[in-house]
Amino acid sequence: MLRKAEVNKKKTGPTSPTVVQGSEVNTPQKPTPQRNDSIIAESIFGVDVCVVPIEPRQNFQTNLSKVDDLAVETYASYVPDVKQLDRKLAKEELSYYATGLLWLKLIDVKAKQGRIALSSEEKELRKATNDVEFNVPQPIYAFLSQIGNVTDKMGKETELDVPPLPISVAQGLGGYHASRITEHNHNLFEEIPSLGVTGDMVMMLTAEAQEPELNVRVGRPKHTDLLKI
DSSP states (O other): OOOOOOOOOOOOSOSSSSOOOHHHHHSOSSOOOOTTHHHHTTSSOOTTOOOOOSSOOOEEOOOOTHHHHHHHHHHHHHTTTSTTHHHHOOHHHHHHHHHHHHHHHHHHHHHHHOSSOOOHHHHHHHHHHTTOOOOOOHHHHHHHHTOSOEEOTTSOEEEEOOOOOOOEEETTEEEESOSBOOTTTHHHHHHSOOHHHHHHHHHGGGOSSSSOOOOOOSBOOTTOTTOOO
16 A cells, blocks of 8 residues: 655745845945055045146147257268268258258148238248258158147147247347347247257358357357357
């Protein structure tokens, strides 16, 4: 005779007579601090904080003094490959040429901006060279092609602040930022080459002395005989 087998059923339901609420389960008893809490907890900056200028910059200035060094380096790299180049062209002459190209580029940038009217000298120079094709060494061309306004990813354009064409006269010769270097204009002499100073370098080649000294005609403050321009 078959007897009905007794099946031990596992009791379901909570093991404790007290039912824990869901909020008590989801909320940890001890909150876990952020890993970066010790770094930025007391700082004004954080993962969701950024700083923006109150008045966005509309224009900027740049240092272009390296164009002379670039001209000298370009000349040195060409001498071994161009036969008797050092007898046909001096490195000072290439620096003068590069400085002239630099100012043609700056005047062109200023004209296209339309923010500041060109001076009569700048208009005449631009008109005289508008249809001229220049033979420019590749390193100098690459340097000049990077000069101009800057546009960010959002399309906002920041314009290059172009100084006036150097036309001041010193000791009867022109092409300087000013006739005298002062605390107000020394940055121009240091950062933007002028045809006046590079012209002085070219004229130094005609001196009869075996080791001629550079005669910079602009006035300088006292105790600045070794001032590098």
